[in-house]
Each structure stands twice: as C-alpha cells, then as structure tokens.
C-alpha cells in the first residue's frame with residue numbers, strides 16, 4: 707500500500723501551477739503526507755504571492771522563503787522544519803537555473819559567471835540541502851531530485867544545464883552511498899520535456915516536445931502529475947530497495963536511438 711500518512715515532506719521548486727514540484731506536492735498530499743513548501747523570494751514578493759495562492763488548497767504546515775544561494779535561508783528553512791515537525795521523511799529538490807547565455811548559442815561561449823551560478827543553484831544545492839536534511843532524517847528518509855536526458859546526451863540549446871544535470875546525477879550517486887547506512891535513499895527522476903517557466907528559458911523547448919511526441923514509444927510527453935506519481939512512489943516504502951538511481955519518466959523517449 708502506498709500510504710504516506712504521518713510522513714513529513716518538504717517540497718522545493720514550486721513557482722506556479724505548471725511547476726513539476728506542484729505536480730509532486732499534489733500527489734504527496736493525496737498519499738497523506740504533511741507538506742512543507744519553500745519558495746524563491748524576490749524583492750517585490752511576487753513569487754511568494756503566486757506560490758501561496760497555488761499551494762493554499764493543500765494547507766502546508768510550513769511555508770518559508772529559501773533561495774539556495776543564501777546559506778542563512780537554507781539554515782533557517784531546516785530550523786523551521788525541525789521546530790515544526792521534529793523529523794523530516796521526504797525532501798523534494800526540484801529546482802534549477804541557467805541564464806539565457808547558458809541555454810542557447812555556442813557552448814564554448816559560456817562565461818565563468820553563468821557557469822558558476824548555474825552549477826551552484828542546480829547542482830551544489832542538492833548536496834548542501836542533504837547536509838541539513840541528514841540529521842533530521844533520523845528514522846531514514848527519501849530525497850528525490852529532478853534531472854533531464856540532456857545531462858547524458860547532447861540536446862540542442864540545453865548546453866550549460868546539461869553539465870549541471872550530469873553533475874546532479876553523480877551527486878545523487880555519491881549521496882546515496884553516503885546516506886544509505888542511515889536508510890536515507892537518494893534518487894533522481896529524469897522527466898520528459900514539460901512546458902514550465904524554467905523550460906521556456908531553453909531555446910526551442912516546443913521543438914523538443916514535438917520531437918518527443920513523434921518519437922517516444924508512448925507518442926506523447928509526460929505530465930507534472932505523472933512525475934508526481936513517481937516521486938511519491940520513490941518516497942514511499944514501496945521503493946525501500948531503490949537508491950542512487952535515475953528513473954526515466956519520459957514516455958520511453960530515452961530508449962530510442964532514432
């Protein structure tokens with residue numbers, strides 16, 4: 707039985723109702739988990755307002771700002787988790803960033819600044835979050851992150867994010883090896899292309915989606931809720947033997963050679 711009643715789940719990366727993290731939050735909630743949500747703060751508070759509206763129906767017990775580049779906010783986030791729940795069972799890392807320069811044109815033209823910023827937000831943040839989650843996952847736990855096939859094979863314009871995702875997938879393996887003895891499992895979902903805010907920054911995302919719809923065995927791409935279902939499974943006892951893996955939720959696209 708897939709039942710997350712009594713489990714505490716912190717979900718990062720909801721920007722709006724198209725976000726993959728929103729699909730995940732809904733399915734975790736449906737399975738009975740208590741939800742905590744972080745949002746990326748901005749000066750005008752627009753993200754906060756938007757995310758608050760989106761998540762309100764799920765009544766999260768935690769709602770805190772967390773820019774992963776801000777160490778004080780990271781610390782505060784997990785302090786609030788400890789004060790509210792005492793323990794954490796599920797951590798969803800569902801965020802990434804690369805600027806325009808990193809997502810179009812020549813790979814060789816990417817600047818040091820773009821590279822550093824993207825890898826810090828998209829890759830380093832997983833291990834750094836795990837550092838704070840580890841002591842709170844005293845009864846074991848599940849950490850799930852999101853990756854894309856562009857971290858394994860060359861996808862036009864994915865450029866810098868491809869390097870970030872390659873690093874992220876390796877981070878999953880190192881974390882799984884480190885945290886396994888504490889019964890903390892760490893996995894990644896490699897999702898097919900979905901129209902979201904982040905995806906719209908990648909040049910030619912619609913072409914990618916149309917290509918997948920034409921070629922993938924299921925002749926379509928996937929939805930946020932399908933990714934949410936897999937994240938919920940990976941976070942449940944049904945997946946108790948799975949760690950360090952990258953699970954493709956991509957309508958089968960990854961197996962195709964042509």
Ligand SMILES: NC(=O)c1ccc[n+]([C@@H]2O[C@H](COP(=O)([O-])OP(=O)(O)OC[C@H]3O[C@@H](n4cnc5c(N)ncnc54)[C@H](O)[C@@H]3O)[C@@H](O)[C@H]2O)c1
Pocket residue numbers: 718719720721722724725726727745746772773774775800801802803827852853854855896897898899900901902903904905
């Ligand atoms: N959409 C796709 O086609 C697709 C496919 C495979 C994997 N993914 C991955 O899924 C994850 C979620 O992306 P999405 O497509 O749902 O887009 P999205 O724009 O809805 O979500 C990206 C999130 O990253 C957050 N973020 C960016 N910089 C941050 C920072 N410094 N600190 C904290 N949060 C920050 C944003 O606030 C946003 O909530 C990303 O890791 C993305 O690479 C997306």
